[in-house]
Amino acid sequence: MKGHIKASLGEVVINPEVIATYAGSVAVECFGIVGMAAVNMKDGLVGLLKKDGLKHGINVSVQDNKISLDFHVIVAYDVSISAIAENLIESVTWRLEEFTGMKVDRVRIIVEGVRVID
Numbered sequence: 001m002k003g004h005i006k007a008s009l010g011e012v013v014i015n016p017e018v019i020a021t022y023a024g025s026v027a028v029e030c031f032g033i034v035g036m037a038a039v040n041m042k043d044g045l046v047g048l049l050k051k052d053g054l055k056h057g058i059n060v061s062v063q064d065n066k067i068s069l070d071f072h073v074i075v076a077y078d079v080s081i082s083a084i085a086e087n088l089i090e091s092v093t094w095r096l097e098e099f100t101g102m103k104v105d106r107v108r109i110i111v112e113g114v115r116v117i118d
Contacts, residue, residue: 023060024057030088031079031087032080032084034076036057062102065103066104068106069096070108071109081111089107
């Protein structure tokens, strides 16, 4: 479902793909996030997505103009996962609410892998 914002001169409709792309770009800026993960359901393999594939590691649903997000991420080795998650949730929530004008209802983080950063 798409997000709707009522404006004085009409209505703005936001596609969930736009939300996913923006959320992905915010996520990779967060400390401890190595990148978004693509899960191959057939083989159970997890791969690191390139910059142009950020939205594929995120599931977005919009209901009653409230955004729910599922992030599939790869995190940095030797960094607290709870600290990474807290930072990601705060950053994405604040920036998405400013960007879209809609409330973020839920952010769920699924850690798919850990990578050593050089």
